Amino acid sequence: MYIRDLAVSHGGVHAVQNAGFSIWPGEIVALIGANGAGKSSLLNALIGLARQTAGEVKLAGRSLAGRSPRQRARLGIGYVPEGRRVFAGMTAEENLLVACRDGAAARAAQVLEMYDLFPRLGERRHALAWQLSGGEQQMLAIARALMSRPRLLLVDEPTLGLAPALAATVTAALRDIAAAGASVLMAEQNARAALAACDRALPMRLGRIDAALTKEALANDERLLQRIMGG
Numbered sequence: 001m002y003i004r005d006l007a008v009s010h011g012g013v014h015a016v017q018n019a020g021f022s023i024w025p026g027e028i029v030a031l032i033g034a035n036g037a038g039k040s041s042l043l044n045a046l047i048g049l050a051r052q053t054a055g056e057v058k059l060a061g062r063s064l065a066g067r068s069p070r071q072r073a074r075l076g077i078g079y080v081p082e083g084r085r086v087f088a089g090m091t092a093e094e095n096l097l098v099a100c101r102d103g104a105a106a107r108a109a110q111v112l113e114m115y116d117l118f119p120r121l122g123e124r125r126h127a128l129a130w131q132l133s134g135g136e137q138q139m140l141a142i143a144r145a146l147m148s149r150p151r152l153l154l155v156d157e158p159t160l161g162l163a164p165a166l167a168a169t170v171t172a173a174l175r176d177i178a179a180a181g182a183s184v185l186m187a188e189q190n191a192r193a194a195l196a197a198c199d200r201a202l203p204m205r206l207g208r209i210d211a212a213l214t215k216e217a218l219a220n221d222e223r224l225l226q227r228i229m230g231g
Helices: 039-047 069-075 092-097 104-117 119-123 134-146 164-179 191-197 215-220 222-228
Strands: 002-010 013-022 028-032 052-059 077-080 152-156 183-188 200-205
Touching: 002 039, 013 039, 013 052, 028 039, 028 164, 028 191, 039 052, 039 069, 039 077, 039 152, 039 183, 069 077, 077 134, 092 104, 092 134, 104 119, 104 134, 104 164, 119 134, 134 152, 134 164, 152 164, 164 183, 164 191, 183 191, 191 215, 200 215, 215 222
Parallel strands: 028 183, 028 200, 077 152, 152 183
Antiparallel strands: 002 013, 002 052
């Protein structure tokens, strides 16, 4: 994905200003910053849930201008929103099946791939989504987004509210997803988890990305990291 001079406004407030970066296949890029930094607004603009007011976004050389969220999904963007938003009254397996447009045999094979990625989901496949723990619901939300085999996966706050062990399981799965060839763009308030998982970090403050700060600089300078995170 290629992003140039992206801007997003909400009611006259500049949520994202002049954002520009690229994401390559097999790469995890982390947007890190405090609540309100503009991370979710940027992700929502990429999937088409927020209107970009300026800039250019391309996926595999194709402009996303004017395309709906459904059209963007069909072009290869998967989206895991903050708060998981699984279908509470469906079983875990039904949540997965409903997200795939392929025939029955292909859908079944894809579900098995998700159980390989998240064995706990296989164990809980017949449980209703509301009966799953927070960590299990996050696994389900990621697996559901992967059912369409996206080339780019957008993940908003994947470790929010999770115990450290479950957060590590989720970030390890994101690394496996990238290793299989997809691009991953994650937005995180948990800076340490994001830095441990990503290949590149993009710190955001007040809607702007500071591209001059590297992952290594942030990981090795606690004061700098705390300043970025609003501490």
